[in-house]
Amino acid sequence: MNYAAKPMKPRILVTGANGFVGGWFAEAIHLAGWGEVRAGLSRWSGAARIARFPIELCLCDVMDRASLDAALLGVDVVIHCARGRADDSPVTTDGTKLLLDRARAAGVRKVIFMSSVAVCGDAVGEVAETTTPPGELTAYGASKRQAEAICADMADDDMQVVALRPTLIYGPFSEQWSMPYIRRLVSGRWKSLDQRGLGRCNLVYVGDLVHFARHLLSRDTGPYAVFNANGPEIPTWNDYIERFNELLGLPPLQPAGSMNGLGVQVMMRRPVRFAGKYMLNNHRELLLAMAKRSPTLKGIMKRTEEDLRLKPNDDELERFSVDVTYSMKAAGNIGFVPPTGVERGLALTAGWARDLGLVA
Secondary structure (H helix, E strand, C coil), X not given: CCHHHCCCCCEEEEECCCCHHHHHHHHHHHHHCCCEEEEEECCHHHCCCHHHCCCEEEECCCCCHXXXXXXXXXXXXXXXXXXXXXXXXXXXXXXHHXXXXXXXXXXXXXXXXXXXXXXXXXXXXXXCCCCCCCCCCCHHHHHHHHHHHHHHHHCCCCCEEEEEEECEEECCCCCCCCHHHHHHHHHCCCCCCHHHHCCECCEEEHHHHHHHHHHHHCCCCCXXXXXXXXXXXXXXXXXXXXXXXXXXXXXCCCCCCCCCXXXXXXXXXXXXXXHHHHHHHHCHHHHHHHHHHCHHHHHHHHHHHHHHHCCCCHXXXXXXXXXXXXXCHHHHHCCCCCCCCHHHHHHHHHHHHHHCCCCC
């Protein structure tokens, strides 16, 4: 492929631009001026964040051929961030297949597919792109793994495809690894993880993910390639959460009470979590009707929900103790080193949180 003959500023379609990662890509491409961005939205109601900028917007349903053909008109590159929910894998798999088919028809030269390290399952130690996942994958990880196989099958010299596997993506607007922890820390209910927080916290600042994609656009990566996308440092979970707490200007975290205190607290809340999930899944209308009639019950439900949301659960405690590092050797081999260390990334995120009034 002759990249020198291509325009300096490619037209780039970002699917899923109403989401956290897709929104970052659309904004960053526009603000940096390294491409003509077209923001593909699954629905107009999700356009508020992107509409702050003079960015071309379009509806882009990856499950609809006509929608894709319109969105891909004149596009050189696709950054594919759209995905289904954990229980909606066809959007991730069938949607990716249809997108690649229509991208080829439109003459797209490169597609960057946003995958996930969830495709590696419960692997521990140093995990490379070639590591075979042990055991079964989650539904989300399995759908991403299947989508990667589709990408590999449909890629060729005319339409190169790169699968990026981000680790835990943090930074402004992160609804999984930043905002929930801000709320937890501000609440004062989150305690020190102590010995349970010594696992490796693989973090990538969302801006570095954008830098990586830009780097890939200027490289001939062959028909198909896969890269982990991790940060330059791998702190412990204790380091991440305690440093974040400090940069937010909050008091030091209080100890959980004893080495086993946190585990005991989580165990005691386990029946409440189970009962709550069961009631919401099977008797939601009855529960809401009862809460409407009884302010006391409504208050109890609200306090219980807050307590469960603002404290760690079983899955989190397990994650906080895992010793795993996702290797960036393959990225280094093509000249990419993520520039944003944890200190800088957390400082930027804390500053954003203060600007929005999420913390005093």
